[in-house]
Amino acid sequence: MPTPLARRARRRGPRRHTRRDLAVLGVLLGIPILLDLALIWGPTLASIGLSFTTWDGIGDIQWAGGKNYENLFTNYPQFWPAVRHNLLWLAFLGLIATPFGLLLAVLIDRGVRFSRFYQSTLYMPVVLSLAVVGFIAQLILSRDQGALNAVLADKRNPTDWLGDPDLNIWMVLLAACWRHTGYVMILYLAGLKSVDPTLKEAAAIDGANERQTFFRVVLPTLRPVNIIVGVITVIESLRAFDIVYAINKGRNGLELLSVLVTDNIIGEAARIGFGSAIAVVLLLVSLGFIVTYLVQELRGEEKR
């Protein structure tokens, strides 16, 4: 560990940047930083500010204090169902899709035949746009002509998979899983390929069986992948939007926080202040995870 003084000296370095260098740096660092501040962080702060106002997007901006939040928590029937759905989304992706993706990665990594075919097939849904996934879900699950009801062959009393507000969220979660599993699988597959095989050999020599080797030796070395998968799972659950919007605009049992934000800001009755309050709730939850993740990254960086 070099002393702070030595480190500073090293950072400054022996060279000075010429005027041309400074111009290049100024322009090519300036543009992306400006873009990032103007289109990402500025609006984030503005969202927080607007959430304390009642604004319809046209008239004057009136300060409202915490009224939007109060209304949101006590007086907006869609809010708590949306929170529940977002949590359900997180639990479903985290407890079902992610372990399933890991299982598939482990099986494929064992070097079975046709592994390339399996890998491509299982990954295919990930390249689809979620809007397309939403439409395909309708082909399978629609009440009168859907393939699932045709297989079940209960013509007199068909189940309305997407219309029944108690059922549809589960169907949508399955569709979301369809995409998430492949994503997770690819990440773990890459991680598993880079696990040092001698580790496994050593474990085998020590008499560990396959399961012990995996949970005690392989999985711990996959820590960086685990973290990334965790971050992706949380972020995807908070961001979820497209599938439900494609199916029924996120209504009738498919409410999500992201949908409520969109509903309040576009359309005829724009309630920008109120929509922003929902967005801020979403922001606070995700910032918690983002900061945790960045702290992790930063620690890794220091060790480098």
Add this chain to the structure above:
Amino acid sequence: MTLPAGIVLPPAQRRERPVRPVGARRRGRFGTQAFLLVVSLAFLAPLLLAVYASLRPYQETSEYGYFSLPRHLSFAYYKQALLDSGMSRYFLNSLLIAVPGVLVTLFLASFVAFAVARLRLRGAMVLLMVFTAGNLLPQQVIVTPLYVLFNKVPLPYWMSDSMTLYDSLWAVIAVQIAFQLGFCVFVLANFMRTLPREILEAAIVDGAGVWTQYWRVTLPLCRPALAALGTLQFTWMYNDFLWGLVFISDGDKLPVTSALNNLRGQFFTDYNLLAAGSVLVALPTILVFLLLQRHFIAGLTLGAGKG
């Protein structure tokens, strides 16, 4: 874990496996194959169903359901989706967004990454964090102020017939670039850290300025990472749904994913036409994926493959 290991995924390399009794291995093998086959087919089935539905006339499926034997098969719906419903125009919109979007993002991100990873700048870590965190925010958090902002930014008529940034492709391109910069900076900075410093030092001794160090010395070494990111970014920008939906009001300017909704009639929806539209929308990304699979997967794992 090192990054370059993630860049080229070896195709199912053969490896020594722990010795197990032959019978058990064979049984385990068979079970694994059967399981993977069933799961793969289950994963493929919805796609195949969409293709199948798109080839059949509405009357037939409305009478017998999507899950029935075909009586007529034709490409009529594809023709209808492409020509009569104007999907070719939406495809063009998507390309107009994604192609410049990807190129500009990669260019700007690679320079920021270069500055963060290769120059000894003060505050480099902060810069990296700001970009990375920005990419992780839920889009809905920034949608409202951007909507207001874009409505207030005037553009000359030759750039946007709405006279504002709102309701023009520029808005979508700008947001895509700003949003994706975060991911690309993160990935490229990680990648550049793994490059040998000596080459850069040598260039500096030879008197190379910042631009030369970036453009002539560092960037050529990043080609695999750039290819990987480019493939991935194209798919993401092409697939995006929200930005087009929120920042564009004129139906003719929608990107193809958001425009899919237009195939839905107001009173009557022909789901087979929608299926054809879905297949058409999915086709470019599936082709990109199948052709550039190696790059594609590398792009994802570049982001993950660090420790």
